[in-house]
Amino acid sequence: MLILTINPGSTSTKVAIFADNKKLVQRTLRHDVDELEKFNDIMEQEEFRKKAILDFIESEGYKIEDFSAIACRGGILPPLESGTYVVDENMVDYLKNKTKVKHASNLAAVIGFSLSSGRIPVYITDPVSVDEMIDEARISGIPEIERLSLAHALNIKAVAREVASQLGKKYEELNMVIAHLGGGISVTAHEKGRMIDVNNANDEGPFSPERTGELPVGDVVKLCFSGKYSKNELKKLFVGKGGLVAYVGTNDVKKILEEGSDEERFFVDAMVYQIAKEIGGMCAVLKGKVDAIVITGGIANNPKIVEKIKSYVFKFAPVFSVPGEFEMEALAMGALRVLRGEEKAKTWGEKDEKIS
Numbered sequence: 001m002l003i004l005t006i007n008p009g010s011t012s013t014k015v016a017i018f019a020d021n022k023k024l025v026q027r028t029l030r031h032d033v034d035e036l037e038k039f040n041d042i043m044e045q046e047e048f049r050k051k052a053i054l055d056f057i058e059s060e061g062y063k064i065e066d067f068s069a070i071a072c073r074g075g076i077l078p079p080l081e082s083g084t085y086v087v088d089e090n091m092v093d094y095l096k097n098k099t100k101v102k103h104a105s106n107l108a109a110v111i112g113f114s115l116s117s118g119r120i121p122v123y124i125t126d127p128v129s130v131d132e133m134i135d136e137a138r139i140s141g142i143p144e145i146e147r148l149s150l151a152h153a154l155n156i157k158a159v160a161r162e163v164a165s166q167l168g169k170k171y172e173e174l175n176m177v178i179a180h181l182g183g184g185i186s187v188t189a190h191e192k193g194r195m196i197d198v199n200n201a202n203d204e205g206p207f208s209p210e211r212t213g214e215l216p217v218g219d220v221v222k223l224c225f226s227g228k229y230s231k232n233e234l235k236k237l238f239v240g241k242g243g244l245v246a247y248v249g250t251n252d253v254k255k256i257l258e259e260g261s262d263e264e265r266f267f268v269d270a271m272v273y274q275i276a277k278e279i280g281g282m283c284a285v286l287k288g289k290v291d292a293i294v295i296t297g298g299i300a301n302n303p304k305i306v307e308k309i310k311s312y313v314f315k316f317a318p319v320f321s322v323p324g325e326f327e328m329e330a331l332a333m334g335a336l337r338v339l340r341g342e343e344k345a346k347t348w349g350e351k352d353e354k355i356s
């Protein structure tokens with residue numbers, strides 16, 4: 001069975017074609033920043049990115065009708081259970097017109113649904129808003145604000161299953177802390193197959209290559225009312241222009257480590273320190289009963305960073321490194337389990353929207 005996978009990021013769209021679980025081809029379709037700046041809103045990029053995907057499919061000698069399914073990265077829907085969901089008009093309407101968090105992943109199902117024109121099934125698996133948090137984790141400290149589960153759930157769940165299989169166990173039998181280290185950072189606590197706490201990778205936790213993470217709230221209030229920034233400028237400052245970008249001017253950790261000055265590399269050490277601190281917190285969430293700590297994402301490609309994190313947390317549990325991300329594989333496998341009848345695809349029903 002042929003499966004097309006679609007995974008949009010802020011400046012690129014990753015696409016791949018699988019024959020069952022075998023990846024035939026993967027391409028990162030890069031979008032010029034100047035080109036993207038013409039669009040006021042992420043959703044306005046639908047036709048532009050769709051054309052790039054169609055060009056890719058044709059260049060590989062396929063037509064949409066050749067595929068048994070389209071598997072898309074799920075966007076920011078209201079909180080929902082882990083699993084594979086059918087993309088329908090209801091979901092597309094939500095992602096296009098109602099979601100309050102702008103994120104490139106919101107485009108995937110919208111484009112997949114449009115490409116299919118009802119001819120083939122379209123699925124999402126483990127979207128960013130997978131929510132398995134325990135109730136205590138939802139309390140922020142102010143009733144008007146609820147903590148949200150926004151994480152790199154797709155890669156994290158796939159990596160959790162991979163490490164469990166390395167340990168000869170099922171994901172559902174283990175307790176793990178899994179940190180995805182990319183442009184954004186998610187540190188997550190997993191109890192017997194459920195992701196019971198996560199730092200919201202947009203707003204909380206360690207600073208990342210391009211996000212501030214958690215900030216001292218009093219100073220944030222001062223910044224908001226300083227008159228220096230509009231609301232949109234502040235949002236971009238916190239997500240996109242924060243973290244290493246703010247200190248060093250780039251989100252490229254590899255480049256900083258290879259070409260940066262000692263002072264610039266210090267900020268990577270500070271990020272490592274914050275990541276380790278978050279991992280320690282998640283070990284406490286699991287009451288110290290932790291079978292594995294797992295470091296994944298692009299930054300895990302650097303063994304020295306993994307070693308530095310390990311130097312802080314090695315006493316808590318064995319540390320595993322799974323560099324890179326396996327989102328395309330996880331999408332294809334999510335769709336394949338449904339196509340093979342191993343799992344039933346869930347139908348998404350709009351719940352109370354909690355994301356603002």
Ligand SMILES: Nc1ncnc2c1ncn2[C@@H]1O[C@H](COP(=O)(O)OP(=O)(O)O)[C@@H](O)[C@H]1O
Nearest residue numbers: 182183184209251252253254297298299301302
């Ligand atoms: N070998 C490496 N050493 C250090 N950092 C790396 C290495 N390879 C990739 N990275 C860093 O990983 C980050 C991107 O991670 P990735 O998971 O691809 O992010 P995203 O998918 O969120 O854009 C970049 O900062 C990049 O420099």
Ligand SMILES: CCCC(=O)OP(=O)(O)O
Nearest residue numbers: 128150151152184201202
């Ligand atoms: C908002 C959580 C997921 C996330 O940060 O994804 P990207 O790193 O792809 O922006």
